[in-house]
Amino acid sequence: MFYRENGQFKTSYAADQAIFPILLDRIAIMAILLVAFLVVPLVATQYVYTGILIPFLILALATIGLNLLTGYCGQVSLGTGAFMAVGAYAAYNLVLRLPGMNLLVAFALAGGISALVGVLFGLPSLRIKGFYLAVATLAAQFFIDWVFIRIKWFTNYATNATAPELLLFGLPLDSAMRRYLVTLAIVVVMALIAKNLVRGATGRAWMAVRDMDIAAEIIGIRLLRTKLIAFAVSSFYCGVAGALWGFMHLGAWEPLTFDVNRSFQVLFMVIIGGVGSILGSFLGAAFIFAVPILINQVPAALGVPISTALSSHLEAMIFGAMIIFFLIVEPHGFARLWQLGKEKLRLWPLPH
Amino acid sequence: MKRTGWAARLLAGAALLGASLAFPGTSNAQNEQFVPGLVYRTGAYAPNGVPFANGRADYFALLNARDGGINGVKIVYEECETGYATDRGVECYERLKGKGPTGAAAFSPLSTGITFALTEKAPGDKIPLLTQGYGRSDSIVGSVFAWNFPLTGTYWDAAEILVQHIAAKAGGVANLKGKRLALVYHDSPYGKEPIAVLEDLSKRYGFTFDAMPVTHPGVEQKSTWLQIRQNRPDWVFLWGWGVMNSAAIKEAVAVNYPRDKMYGVWWSGAEPDVTPAGDGAKGYYALALHPVGLVAPVHQEIMKNLYDKNLGSAKKEEVGEVLYNRGLIDGMQVAEAIRTAMAKFGNKPMTGEQVRWGFENLDLTAARLQQIGFAGLAQPLKVSCDDHAGVHSARVQQWDGKKWSFVSDTIVADQAYLRAKAQDSAAAYAKQKNITPGCAS
Numbered sequence: 001m002f003y004r005e006n007g008q009f010k011t012s013y014a015a016d017q018a019i020f021p022i023l024l025d026r027i028a029i030m031a032i033l034l035v036a037f038l039v040v041p042l043v044a045t046q047y048v049y050t051g052i053l054i055p056f057l058i059l060a061l062a063t064i065g066l067n068l069l070t071g072y073c074g075q076v077s078l079g080t081g082a083f084m085a086v087g088a089y090a091a092y093n094l095v096l097r098l099p100g101m102n103l104l105v106a107f108a109l110a111g112g113i114s115a116l117v118g119v120l121f122g123l124p125s126l127r128i129k130g131f132y133l134a135v136a137t138l139a140a141q142f143f144i145d146w147v148f149i150r151i152k153w154f155t156n157y158a159t160n161a162t163a164p165e166l167l168l169f170g171l172p173l174d175s176a177m178r179r180y181l182v183t184l185a186i187v188v189v190m191a192l193i194a195k196n197l198v199r200g201a202t203g204r205a206w207m208a209v210r211d212m213d214i215a216a217e218i219i220g221i222r223l224l225r226t227k228l229i230a231f232a233v234s235s236f237y238c239g240v241a242g243a244l245w246g247f248m249h250l251g252a253w254e255p256l257t258f259d260v261n262r263s264f265q266v267l268f269m270v271i272i273g274g275v276g277s278i279l280g281s282f283l284g285a286a287f288i289f290a291v292p293i294l295i296n297q298v299p300a301a302l303g304v305p306i307s308t309a310l311s312s313h314l315e316a317m318i319f320g321a322m323i324i325f326f327l328i329v330e331p332h333g334f335a336r337l338w339q340l341g342k343e344k345l346r347l348w349p350l351p352h
Numbered sequence: 353m354k355r356t357g358w359a360a361r362l363l364a365g366a367a368l369l370g371a372s373l374a375f376p377g378t379s380n381a382q383n384e385q386f387v388p389g390l391v392y393r394t395g396a397y398a399p400n401g402v403p404f405a406n407g408r409a410d411y412f413a414l415l416n417a418r419d420g421g422i423n424g425v426k427i428v429y430e431e432c433e434t435g436y437a438t439d440r441g442v443e444c445y446e447r448l449k450g451k452g453p454t455g456a457a458a459f460s461p462l463s464t465g466i467t468f469a470l471t472e473k474a475p476g477d478k479i480p481l482l483t484q485g486y487g488r489s490d491s492i493v494g495s496v497f498a499w500n501f502p503l504t505g506t507y508w509d510a511a512e513i514l515v516q517h518i519a520a521k522a523g524g525v526a527n528l529k530g531k532r533l534a535l536v537y538h539d540s541p542y543g544k545e546p547i548a549v550l551e552d553l554s555k556r557y558g559f560t561f562d563a564m565p566v567t568h569p570g571v572e573q574k575s576t577w578l579q580i581r582q583n584r585p586d587w588v589f590l591w592g593w594g595v596m597n598s599a600a601i602k603e604a605v606a607v608n609y610p611r612d613k614m615y616g617v618w619w620s621g622a623e624p625d626v627t628p629a630g631d632g633a634k635g636y637y638a639l640a641l642h643p644v645g646l647v648a649p650v651h652q653e654i655m656k657n658l659y660d661k662n663l664g665s666a667k668k669e670e671v672g673e674v675l676y677n678r679g680l681i682d683g684m685q686v687a688e689a690i691r692t693a694m695a696k697f698g699n700k701p702m703t704g705e706q707v708r709w710g711f712e713n714l715d716l717t718a719a720r721l722q723q724i725g726f727a728g729l730a731q732p733l734k735v736s737c738d739d740h741a742g743v744h745s746a747r748v749q750q751w752d753g754k755k756w757s758f759v760s761d762t763i764v765a766d767q768a769y770l771r772a773k774a775q776d777s778a779a780a781y782a783k784q785k786n787i788t789p790g791c792a793s
Binding site: 045046047050051052055149158159162163164165174249250251252255256259297307311313316 | 391393394402405431432433435438439442443446447449450464465468469471472473476488539540541544545565568777781784785786
C-alpha cells in the first residue's frame with residue numbers, strides 16, 4: 001500500500017536501468033543521506049561519532065570490499081585484514097615520506113598499493129578455488145602481518161605507526177564531527193561506485209564467474225582478468241578502509257589491529273549482512289560491530305547493577321544467540337530479509 | 353495500521369537507543385569525581401586483568417567507604433570491559449571520558465595497544481593517561497608527552513635493570529663478553545619495546561643478543577624453545593603477558609632450560625604466570641615493582657572496611673597478589689594525583705586537565721606513603737615535567753614454588769643513557785606530530 005511502484009512507468013532505458021528504479025527507494029536513500037550528512041552532525045555526541053559511527057562506516061567499507069570479491073566474484077578471502085594493513089601502512093608511509101601530500105590522494109594511492117598487493121595474492125586464484133583459495137589468502141594474511149612486524153622500514157623504525165596531524169585542504173580534522181563527515185563522504189562515494197560497478201559489465205562478468213566459471217569462460221569472459229580485477233578492486237576498498245581505520249579512527253596502531261581476527265570479523269559481516277549485496281555490507285557491519293556494544297550498555301542504561309565480567313559474558317551469549325537466530329531465519333543474511341520485507345510490503349494489504 | 357505499528361516500534365526503539373547513548377543512570381550530583389576503569393575480566397588475558405582491576409576497584413571503594421571519597425568528593429568508579437582489544441578500548445574510552453560532572457579523571461588502560469591509540473586522543477580531550485610500568489618508553493619526556501605518565505618506570509628501565517642484575521651476578525660487566533642473551537617476547541609493541549635497549553647493551557658489553565618473537569596470544573611457542581635448546585643462551589629474558597608467561601615456563605621445563613636462568617619483566621612475574629607450571633616454575637626470576645602479600649597497613653584497612661563487610665571485589669585470599677597490589681598502587685596514584693590537584697584548585701571535582709597538573713606535580717615521599725598506608729608497598733616517587741616516570745628502579749624476585757621473594761636490592765636504571773635515548777625518540781615523535789616541546793608552567 002505504501003511501498004508500491006504502481007503508476008511509476010519507465011519510458012526510457014535510462015529510467016529502467018536507474019540505480020534505484022523505485023521512487024520510494026530514491027526518497028529513502030535521499031532521506032538517509034540527509035540524516036547522515038545534516039541531522040547527525042546536529043544531534044550526535046562525540047561518543048556516537050568516535051565510538052560507533054566512524055568505525056561502523058569504515059568497517060562497512062571494508063565489508064563492501066570483501067563482498068565485491070567474495071559475494072560477487074565468488075572468491076573466498078581471509079586476507080581482508082592484510083589488505084587493510086597494506087592500506088594503512090601505505091598511507092602512513094606516503095604521508096611520512098612525501099610531506100604535504102593531500103590526505104585524499106594519500107588514501108587513494110594507499111588503496112592503489114593495496115590493490116597491487118591484492119592482485120599479487122590473487123594470482124593463485126586461477127588454479128585454486130573455494131576453501132583452498134581461502135587458505136591461500138590466509139597465507140597472505142600471515143605473511144603481511146609478518147612483514148609489518150618484522151620489516152622496520154614500514155613503521156619508520158618505531159614500534160608502531162602513528163597518524164600525523166590530519167589536514168584536508170588546510171582544514172584540520174581535529175574534531176570527531178569533521179572526521180565523521182570526511183569518512184562518510186568517502187564511504188558514500190565508494191559505495192556508489194561499487195553499486196554501479198556490480199550493475200555494469202564488470203559486475204556481470206564477476207557474477208558469471210561466481211556462478212560457474214567454466215560456463216563464463218565459454219561465453220568469452222577472461223577468467224584471469226576478471227578474477228584479478230575483482231582482487232584489485234576489493235583490495236582497493238579494503239586498503240582505503242585500512243587507511244581510514246588508522247588515520248580517522250585509531251590515530252596510532254600496531255600490526256595486531258589488522259590481524260586474522262579482523263579478516264574473520266569482516267567475513268562475518270559479509271555473511272550476516274548478505275553475500276553479494278552492497279546494502280547487506282552496511283547491515284552486516286552495523287550488526288557485527290554495533291550490536292555487541294549496545295548490548296553491553298543495556299544493563300547500565302537500565303540501571304541494573306551487574307559486574308563488568310557478567311555483562312560482557314551476557315554480551316557474548318546474547319550476540320551469539322542472535323547470530324544463530326538470524327542464520328536460521330534467513331541464511332542469506334539481512335539483505336535477503338530486507339528484500340523479502342519489500343516484497344511483502346508491495347503486496348500488503350492484499351497478499352495472494 | 354501495521355505500518356504505523358512498525359513506525360511506533362521503530363521510534364520507541366530509537367528512543368531507547370538514544371537514551372542508552374545519552375547515559376541515564378549517572379546521577380547528577382555535582383560533588384562527585386568520575387574515575388573510569390578500562391578493564392579486561394574476560395578473554396585470553398583475563399587471569400592477569402582481573403586481579404589488577406580488583407585492586408583498583410578496591411582502593412576507590414576503600415576511599416569512599418572509609419573517608420567518604422577524596423577531601424569530601426565522592427569517587428564514582430565505573431568499569432568498561434575492553435577484552436584487551438584496541439578497538440573496544442577506544443570505544444570504552446569514548447564512552448567513559450565525558451561522564452561525571454567534570455569528565456574522566458585519568459585513564460589507565462593496562463594495554464600497550466590501547467595506550468598507543470589513546471596517546472593520540474588524550475591531548476585533544478585533555479585527559480591524562482597513567483601507564484604504570486608500561487606504554488611508550490619515551491613518554492617519560494613530559495615536554496613532548498604532556499599527557500602520558502609511565503609512573504614507576506618503563507620497559508627500557510626494566511631491560512637495563514635486568515642486564516645490570518645478570519652482570520652483577522656474573523661478576524661485572526666484563527664477564528658479559530662472549531655470552532648469549534635471548535629475549536622471548538610477545539610480538540607486539542609491548543614485547544618489542546626492550547629490543548632497542550638490549551641491542552645497544554649487547555654492542556656495549558659484547559654479548560650476543562637474539563630476539564625471539566612469540567605470536568599473540570602466545571600459547572604456541574614450541575619452535576622458539578627449540579631454538580633456545582639449540583642456542584643454549586646464558587640467559588633468557590621473558591617479555592610476555594597473560595597465558596604466554598606460563599606457556600613459556602612450561603616450554604622451558606620441556607626443553608630442560610634452567611628456570612633460574614630465566615628473567616621475566618614485571619608483567620611476567622605474577623602468580624597466574626608461575627602456578628600453572630607447578631614445581632617446574634621453581635627458581636624462575638622476575639622483576640618486581642613492589643612486594644607481594646599483605647605487607648602494608650592499607651591491606652588491613654581494605655580487609656576491615658571492605659572484605660569484613662563483603663564489599664570487596666576479589667576473593668579474600670586474592671588480596672595481596674602481585675597484580676592485585678599493582679592495581680591497588682595504580683588506584684592510589686590516581687587518587688593522589690587528584691589530591692595533589694585539589695591542593696591547588698580546591699576541594700571539588702577535578703577536570704582531566706587539573707588531574708594532569710596533579711600527576712606532573714605528584715610527590716609521593718616516604719612520609720606521604722606512610723600516611724596513606726602504602727609504606728613498604730609502593731616506591732616513593734617524584735614526578736616532574738622532565739621525568740614523567742618519577743622513579744626508575746625495581747628489584748628482582750624469585751619464585752620458590754610457593755611464593756615470591758626478593759633476591760636483590762633495589763636496582764636503579766642507568767638514566768644517563770636511557771634519558772638521552774628517550775629524548776631522541778621523543779624529539780622524533782614531536783617532529784612527526786608537529787608538537788612544540790615545552791613544559792606547562
